[in-house]
Amino acid sequence: xxxxxxxxxxxxxxxxxxxxxxxxxxxxxxxxxxxxxxxxxxxxxxxxxxxxxxxxxxxxxxxxxxxxxxxxxxxxxxxxxxxxxxxxxxxxxxxxxxxxxxxxxxxxxxxxxxxxxxxxxxxxxxxxxxxxxxxxxxxxxxxxxxxxxxxxxxxxxxxxxxxxxxxxxxxxxxxxxxxxxxxxxxxxxxxxxxxxxxxxxxxxxxxxxxxxxxxxxxxxxxxxxxxxxxxxxxxxxxxxxxxxxxxxxxxxxxxxxxxxxxxxxxxxxxxxxxxxxxxxxxxxxxxxxxxxxxxxxxxxxxxxxxxxxxxxxxxxxxxxxxxxxxxxxxxxxxxxxxxxxxxxxxxxxxxxxxxxxx
Ligand code: TYM
Numbered sequence: 593x594x595x596x597x598x599x600x601x602x603x604x605x606x607x608x609x610x611x612x613x614x615x616x617x618x619x620x621x622x623x624x625x626x627x628x629x630x631x632x633x634x635x636x637x638x639x640x641x642x643x644x645x646x647x648x649x650x651x652x653x654x655x656x657x658x659x660x661x662x663x664x665x666x667x668x669x670x671x672x673x674x675x676x677x678x679x680x681x682x683x684x685x686x687x688x689x690x691x692x693x694x695x696x697x698x699x700x701x702x703x704x705x706x707x708x709x710x711x712x713x714x715x716x717x718x719x720x721x722x723x724x725x726x727x728x729x730x731x732x733x734x735x736x737x738x739x740x741x742x743x744x745x746x747x748x749x750x751x752x753x754x755x756x757x758x759x760x761x762x763x764x765x766x767x768x769x770x771x772x773x774x775x776x777x778x779x780x781x782x783x784x785x786x787x788x789x790x791x792x793x794x795x796x797x798x799x800x801x802x803x804x805x806x807x808x809x810x811x812x813x814x815x816x817x818x819x820x821x822x823x824x825x826x827x828x829x830x831x832x833x834x835x836x837x838x839x840x841x842x843x844x845x846x847x848x849x850x851x852x853x854x855x856x857x858x859x860x861x862x863x864x865x866x867x868x869x870x871x872x873x874x875x876x877x878x879x880x881x882x883x884x885x886x887x888x889x890x891x892x893x894x895x896x897x898x899x900x901x902x903x904x905x906x907x908x909x910x911x912x913x914x915x916x917x918x919x920x921x922x923x924x925x926x927x928x929x930x931x932x933x934x935x936x937x938x939x940x941x942x943x944x945x946x947x948x949x950x
Contacts, residue, residue, distance in 0.1 A: 599764040601632035604651035606821030609829035611809035614872045615770030621663040629669040636674050640747040656920050661911035672927035679935035683757035691753050706744040756780035760795045761935050768801040771808040791945035805868050812846035815861040843898040854885035873904045
C-alpha cells in the first residue's frame with residue numbers, strides 16, 4: 593500500500609507523435625506498476641487555443657485510446673477527462689490569487705505560443721516585457737512583440753496555473769513529462785510552497801520525472817526545435833497514426849548533419865536525435881548503434897530506423913483499433929469516479945484553509 597503518486601496529462605489538441613510517446617507515455621507505462629498513477633486528458637488546457645467542438649470531442653477520445661494502446665492499464669491506473677472533475681478549474685482559480693503575473697511571464701511556452709508565426713527577437717522581447725508591461729501606449733501602436741502578447745488569450749497565459757492545480761489536487765509526488773513541461777512544474781512547486789507558507793501545510797511539493805534521452809525529441813526537419821503537434825510542416829514529426837509509407841518518406845527526408853559517419857555527438861544534433869529515436873525504440877544504446885553503422889552511411893541507417901519505427905507503430909495501431917468510443921468513455925468515466933473523492937477532499941481542505949464556509 594501507500595505507493596507514491598504520479599500524475600500526468602496530454603492535451604487533445606493535435607496529432608500525438610513520437611515525442612509525446614518517448615518523452616511521456618513510455619515512462620508512464622514503465623512507472624504504472626510502482627506508482628499510484630493518475631493520467632488525464634487535459635481538455636480544459638486544449639481550449640486555450642481555438643478548437644473546433646467536434647474535433648475536440650474526437651481528439652479527447654483518441655488521446656485516451658493512445659494511452660490504452662500504449663499499455664496504460666485502467667485496472668492499475670486512473671484515466672479520466674480533466675473537465676469531468678470540476679475541482680481542477682476551481683483550484684486553478686484559487687491558485688490564480690497567489691500566482692503573480694511575473695511568474696507567468698517567465699513561462700517560455702506561453703511566449704512561444706503567443707509569438708507563433710511571428711519572426712520576433714526573443715532576447716529583446718523578454719527585456720521589453722519586464723520593462724514595459726504596463727506601458728500600453730507603446731503596446732498598441734504597432735505590430736510589436738508586446739502587441740502580440742496583448743492579443744493573446746488570458747487562458748493561454750494562465751495555463752500553467754491550471755496545470756499546477758491538476759498536479760496539486762492529488763498530492764502528486766512525481767510528474768513524468770518531457771523537458772518542455774519542467775518549467776511548469778517549477779512554477780507548480782513555487783505556488784505550492786507559497787500557499788503552504790501562507791495558509792499552512794496543504795500541498796505535497798511535486799518533482800518532475802524526465803529521462804535523459806527521451807525528454808526532448810527534436811523536429812525531423814529542424815533539430816533546434818522540439819517535435820511538436822502544432823508544427824507547420826508534417827515533416828517535423830512522426831504521428832503515431834502515420835502509415836508505413838509516410839514514416840519511410842518522413843525519415844528519408846529528415847535533415848542530417850554534414851559528414852557521412854554515424855556518430856553520436858552534440859556536434860551532430862540532427863543525427864543525435866535520430867539515434868535517440870532508434871535507441872529508445874530498440875533498446876539498443878547509442879554507442880552500440882554507432883558501432884553497428886561503422887563504415888556505413890546515412891542511407892543504411894535511415895532505412896533501418898524507418899523499419900524500427902514501423903515495427904513499433906504497426907502493432908500499436910492494431911491495438912488502437914481494439915478500442916471503440918463507448919468502451920473508452922466507460923473507462924474514462926470510471927476513472928473520474930475513482931479520483932473524484934481525492935479531488936473533493938483536497939479542494940475542501942484548501943477552501944477551509946482560505947476561509948470559505950464549506
Ligand atoms: P502536451 O500535450 O504538449 O505534451 C504531452 C507530453 O508530451 C511531452 N512532449 C515531448 N517530450 C519529448 N519530446 C518532445 N518533442 C515532446 N513534445 C511533447 C510533453 O512534455 C508532455 O509531457 N501542459 C501539458 C499537459 C498537462 C500536464 C498537466 C502534464 C496539463 N496538465 C499536469 C503533466 C501534469 C502539455 O501541454 O503537454
